[in-house]
Amino acid sequence: MKLAEIVPWGRSGEEYRRMFNLTDADLGKRILGVGDGPASFNAEQITAGGSVVSIDPIYAFSAQEIEKRVEATYYTVIENVQKEEAQYNWTIFQNTDELGKERMKAMNQFLTDYETGKQQGRYLAYALPNLPFPDQSFELALCSHLLFLYSDHLSEAFHQTAIQELMRVANEVRIFPLISLAGSPSPHLSPVLAACEANYIQAEIVNVPYHFQKGAYQMLQLSRTA
Numbered sequence: 001m002k003l004a005e006i007v008p009w010g011r012s013g014e015e016y017r018r019m020f021n022l023t024d025a026d027l028g029k030r031i032l033g034v035g036d037g038p039a040s041f042n043a044e045q046i047t048a049g050g051s052v053v054s055i056d057p058i059y060a061f062s063a064q065e066i067e068k069r070v071e072a073t074y075y076t077v078i079e080n081v082q083k084e085e086a087q088y089n090w091t092i093f094q095n096t097d098e099l100g101k102e103r104m105k106a107m108n109q110f111l112t113d114y115e116t117g118k119q120q121g122r123y124l125a126y127a128l129p130n131l132p133f134p135d136q137s138f139e140l141a142l143c144s145h146l147l148f149l150y151s152d153h154l155s156e157a158f159h160q161t162a163i164q165e166l167m168r169v170a171n172e173v174r175i176f177p178l179i180s181l182a183g184s185p186s187p188h189l190s191p192v193l194a195a196c197e198a199n200y201i202q203a204e205i206v207n208v209p210y211h212f213q214k215g216a217y218q219m220l221q222l223s224r225t226a
């Protein structure tokens, strides 16, 4: 992966709690954060006494390299959101200024924690669809703004393999959102649900108390039935 090709953008722990309907009991679990990028969930959870391992190919880069990339792309991302303001509900954030401020706060929290977290093995440069963890290493895997959202970039076969792999390494998997970047339902959702049924994986679509991008208010919750 070339860092120049990616747009690092990270959400806060509060956004994770709402996107994944996380209870205090959930937050006490051994959690795998999948494609966490520069989100502050891991840093915040560790401070609160939780256990999170994050994986993302950007963790092959140094804090300075990621910080430079955040700075280089920040205004482009904000400008794009401004151009498409009507695609978002401005209830969580009042406007793009507040969105930018909150996202930078989260990314700075990540950057402050990053080198220590890397030494502690909490930020690992692994990528879906194959993860080098033993079976059921985690109680809960959370994947935000990667699977289903990038349906035009990641094939159905990629989704199927990635989801089977997540169910191998974790007892339960939650994925948010279920729409693509264009705002339409992901075409990969139905085939993924069919494969889950065939593989004895219980799949539930759950409404969550987070609705920023219009249409993005549901997560997929997966657990084993046998």
Ligand SMILES: C[S@@+](CC[C@H](N)C(=O)[O-])C[C@H]1O[C@@H](n2cnc3c(N)ncnc32)[C@H](O)[C@@H]1O
Residues within 6 Å of the ligand: 006, 008, 009, 010, 011, 012, 034, 035, 036, 037, 038, 039, 055, 056, 057, 058, 126, 127, 128, 129, 143, 144, 145, 146
């Ligand atoms: C839009 S960001 C979301 C970051 C974070 N989950 C959040 O919601 O704030 C998507 C992230 O997925 C990562 N990513 C891309 N391909 C990946 C893969 N194959 N496996 C794991 N992460 C990947 C990117 O590097 C990026 O950090």
